[in-house]
Amino acid sequence: MKLQINSLLVGCLLSCTALSGQQSSLENPARNWITQNSRSIGLQDFSTLKLSYVRKGNSGETLRFQQMISNVPVFQSEIVMHFNKNGQISYTATESFKKNVQQINTDPAVSSIDALKKAHVASHSKGEITYEESKLFVYVTEQGETKLVYRVLTNSYENPGSWETIVDAKTGEIISVKDISFRHKEKETPEKNKKKTQVKKNVLVTGSAYIFNPDPLSKMQVAYGGQYVDGNDATNASLDAARTLVTIPELELTAGVYKLKGTYAEIKELEAPNKGLFTQTSNQFLFNRNQDGFEAANAYWHIDNNLRYINLTLGIPCIPSMNNGVLAFDPHGENGADNSHYDPNSQILVFGEGGVDDAEDADVVLHELGHGIHDWLTNGNLSQVNGLSEGCGDYWAQSYSRSLNQWQPTDAAYQWMFSWDGHNPFWAGRITDYTAIYPGGLSGSIHTDGQIWASALMRIYDAIGKQKTDRAFLEGLSLTTSNTNQQNAAIAVRQAAIDMLGTFGFTCNDITQITAEFTAAGYTLPAYSCQLSVDDLSKKEIIAIYPNPVSEILHISMKISKEEKVEIFNMEGRKVLETTIANGRNTVNVSQLAVGDYILRIKGLELSTKFIKK
Structure with missing residues (x-):
């Protein structure tokens, strides 16, 4: 077995799990509730709770407390508490808390490097290693035994999937090996494979692409059959007419070369087969479905468009914690199999091309993205x-x-x-x-x-x-x-x-x-x-803005009793202007903004609206 370590490896963590420091003004009331309910929760005196994650959202603030034994986390064991906007506890979740965990010694006898080597063998890693991670946990087995383990996560280019290997940290024994990727249907046997290519980066510009929105049958309101069939990726006049021409808000431009990469998504070569990155010297990604670039442009636009909707339109922060918050995807992976998956190890999307190429169907693209959204919103605690x-x-x-x-x-x-x-x-x-x-x-x-x-x-x-x-x-x-x-x-x-x-x-x-x-x-x-x-009831006020589109002065019509802060964001989510409004002073000068779409948000009132600068 020949293994290569990818120089662009997203993260190789050969260490005990370290939880980043989190802070919240609600931590004390949360801990008071936990203390008052410790008996029903099943808290043990040998374990502690560490505030591991704080999320502020549209509905309030959520705190996650990780169960720890001697500063080692108990695998998938936490208490979740949610406070509404009034600072009151409105929801608690304790179902994942491990009441049956036993006190054990947490000094490993096996090194994380040795555990990683064992995991590569057990999970049949093949070709270039695209992700690896080894972390120490206290682990409750299916038989109810408490063990000190390494949870090793591995991905390799020629063995599709997201592999989790549990290695006993005392004996080196392999406890379990499984593919933990999330697929849109039952896993099938993969087919073809190849090698791999390279990357670049720099300025963001707009472009255009042909896509299926969401698919040719829905667009044309027809059933599968006749000219509307896969036909081994063949195109025809009917399928070409079912495409939609869209604007791509962001493309990466480097030395005259355009790439499908922006604030929210990025094409990468992650699994076999190697179809490349479809970089080109034009910002017009105008493919038909017989060309492999079509799936790339289609998946990129749908992922980017959807994440903009969540983060900008809804105002709900939701991006991967890895790859600098940019979601990497491979439109041609799975060794050519008829399946696709979200990989929670490296937080990527991979689409297969058996049957109808999966990246041609927005339902498949957004289903897999849905797994990612679930994963990110729960800080890696997605439930199946x-x-x-x-x-x-x-x-x-x-x-x-x-x-x-x-x-x-x-x-x-x-x-x-x-x-x-x-x-x-x-x-x-x-x-x-x-x-x-x-x-x-x-x-x-x-x-x-x-x-x-x-x-x-x-x-x-x-x-x-x-x-x-x-x-x-x-x-x-x-x-x-x-x-x-x-x-x-x-x-x-x-x-x-x-x-x-x-x-x-x-x-x-x-x-x-x-x-x-x-x-x-x-x-x-x-x-x-x-x-x-x-x-x-007072919060039901709706913002009215005019004129829209606007060239210079934007008027805001709404009832306000005090001075309010106004923030304006561009479609990349970057704040470009901040000012205040009050009764009798409800205009914003936007003349210095570049032409384009913007989100205006009244900070503190949870109100936002979109406008166009012309």
Whole structure:
């Protein structure tokens, strides 16, 4: 076995897990609650809790406390606490906390380097090593034994997947080896392979591309068949006409060469086969589907567009913690297999090209991105209990596709997931009008069971609209743990919506609709009586701005009782202007801004709107 270490390796951490220092003014009240509830939580006197992560979001502030034994973290064991905007505890999660962990000696007898070597052999690493990491944990086995282990994560170019090897840190014994990547369907056997290429970097400019939005069948409102088939990647007049010409907000330009890279996403060669990076001397990425560059441009635009929506339109910070916050993706990986995956090790997306090339279907691209979003919002504590993350990915993809209003509710395809990649001779795809009821309808297959969760969320989407459902979904997801099931996720999503009452358009009627649809899906939610306070009602003020587009002076129309800070961000998320407004002084001079789209945010009131500078 010949292994090469990639010089661009994102991170090789051969050390004990170190938790970055986090601070919150709410830590003391959180610890008081934990102390008061220590008996029911199952706290042991030999373990401690370390504040490992703090997230401030639209619905409040979330604190995560990692269980530690002698300064070594207990694997996937934490307590999550959420405070609403009034500083009150509105949600707690303790289901992942390991009550049964035993006190053990935490001095390893095996080095992390030796554990890494053993893991490469056990996981069949092949070719260039693209990621590796070895961290020390206290680990509770499936048999209930407490062991000191290294959790070793490895990726290699010619062996697709995200490999986790658990190595006993006392004996060197391999406890388990598994691929922990998240795929949009059951894993299949890979096919082809090749070698690898190199990279560059510098200025960001705009460009254009042809894409499928979200796929050719939905765009043209036709069924799979006739000219609308994969045909081994062949194109034709009908499939060419199904493309959409879009503007790419950001491309990297270096010495006259354009690359699919920007603030939010970047193409990389991550797995075989080697199809290259599709750099070119033009900013026009105008491919047809017979050209491999089409999948690259299609995936790049959808990933970039979606992350801009989350971070800029919704104002919810959500980016990878690795690669400087830029999501790396490979439009041609998986050794050519008909599958795709999100890799939690290195936080990347890889798309296969068996059957219909996966990166041609926005449903596949956004489903896999949905796993990443789930991972980042929970600080790496994504749950697959009851297929939760599969359902999250399905919802996230369908939320976008349905927003394009291409199918009618009476059309079968209105509820289809993977409309181009699936529902054809290659595989059956999935749906979001799945009728099984939780928990009796669980089958044990994560991809099948995730449809219960996705279907419930899409019914809420149809009832209260896309942005409110998306916002409650993302904020609620950030409250979950690595052991959260569908029912507890439903409680978390509704609680996030409750915590946003009076802001972002949330009303008591929305809470009623959310409760009704989750209850219909079989989830049992705590009783809740919704009443908007006077303060909540005052937050329902909507910003009106004019003129829009604007060249010089932007007028802001809204009722304010005191001076408020105004921030303006460009579409890269960078703050470009800050000023204040007050009664009788409600204009902003934007004459110095470059032509383009901007987000105006009233800081402290959680209100934002978009405008165009001409």
